[in-house]
Amino acid sequence: MRINVHFARVGLIGALFFTCVLAAPLAHAVDELHDAIAITPTSKHYSVKAGDHVTDSLTIVNPGDTIINFKVYARPFFVKSGTYETVFSQESDYADGYRWLTLPLTTYSVAPKQKVSVPFDMYVSKGARSGGHYAAIFAETQAPQVEGQTGVANNKSVGMLMYINVEGSTKTAGAFTGIDMPWYQPAAPLKSVPHLENTGETDFSAKVTFAVMDIAGDVKYQTNGDYWMLPHTTRDITFTWDKSPWFGLYKVRVSTTVLDKTNVTESYIIIAPRWLVFVACLVIILGVIDVVRRKRTTTKHKSH
């Protein structure tokens, strides 16, 4: 208990330190900046029943040193292509959750270094299909309208992604489908791209671990994370070892766990520039030629 109280104090003091001591003078130094906006959380997952009413909120923080005015609104959310580029402008069978969202207030003002809670209601349709539905709520600053203003002004918008799973009979399916991990990579950083797919009707989280070891088996770099897979999508997750050297031989292990099924791929990878490979090949060829030439010379001497 004493430890917890200690950490609580540390946490509070840390927060006060960051907000009052560090943020203020730095923010004042940036006098040409209009405004800043921050959001937390950046995503939320809901498991609901058709017809449910959910009340929740997100938090908008003004880390800048001027008052910000912002508006909030809901939009469809889904992804496109294997890169999982987010799309907020197209409604689809899955990107329809925004229809269930209502925002009691749509405009807010926040003083510098303050935060505001933005409440919202989710009225899940009674006839909602079971499975995944996706939406996003955005908070967008409103650039002040200055008479005679010239040039390009800007608003800033931050969004919270919403993953809404309507309970009921639904298909959950997905798999690891392959990996791009060439054994020869001509330039750093060392790269590996596992491919995953979701063939079901709702989202799930896939755990992926990327580890790089040297020849002795010592881990040089490792990272892991949970990656959300949306229904009927494929995802290419790019891992790079940013501090990989320009030359070396490494063992790479990529482990993916999709719906409790784990797949481990291991491979040795050579990082070497093409010119080095060319020089090495040239040396080998010259060496072979030299050996053959010496052999022929020796044979001739013997026959004489």
Place this chain on the structure above:
Amino acid sequence: MKQIVKSSLIAGTSLAALVGLVVAPTFQASALTNTSPTTITATVAPALSIVSGATVAFTMTPATFGAVAESNNSNVVTVSTNNYTGYNLKLKDSDATLTLTGTHGSIPVSTDPFATPALLTTNHWGYAIAGAPFSAVYSSQTDVTTSTLKYAGILATDVTLKTTAVTANADTTTVWYAAKIDTATATGTDYSDTVTYTATTNP
């Protein structure tokens, strides 16, 4: 450069402040409700912040009647997030009017898309970020008659400027805006438009 450093400072501080604000209550709640003397739990909530420079202004003055003048200026957008899958930054016009509109006229937006930006045609404006498919490097220009810098026209729908794959601590993106006019564009000091930068974490 100075602006980039300053933007980085405020963005980094913003994220630190945000995490501080989020983490502190978690510690406090743990202290009040946890009865185990050895269990310490802390939750770091995902957060994301965006900071950008003020209005980007540029002035064009054709040297002679009929001459062209192209000028540009930049805006640094700074994003921070503790989300380990990174973030996505998009750009669009804030409304359906894509021109730089002034009291005495307007400057139409470039018709070249993000995928294939091109040199600005006279009496148009556009945006750019350094690197393919745009020009490799951008620098400040004022009243140049010829430029080799490529620009695209802004749309009313989102265009992705950047996608990252790891946490970001004051990650900056410099967006350049430019206009090229001749004396067919009426004089004015209030040609303006508003764009929207949208940042979200990746799934």
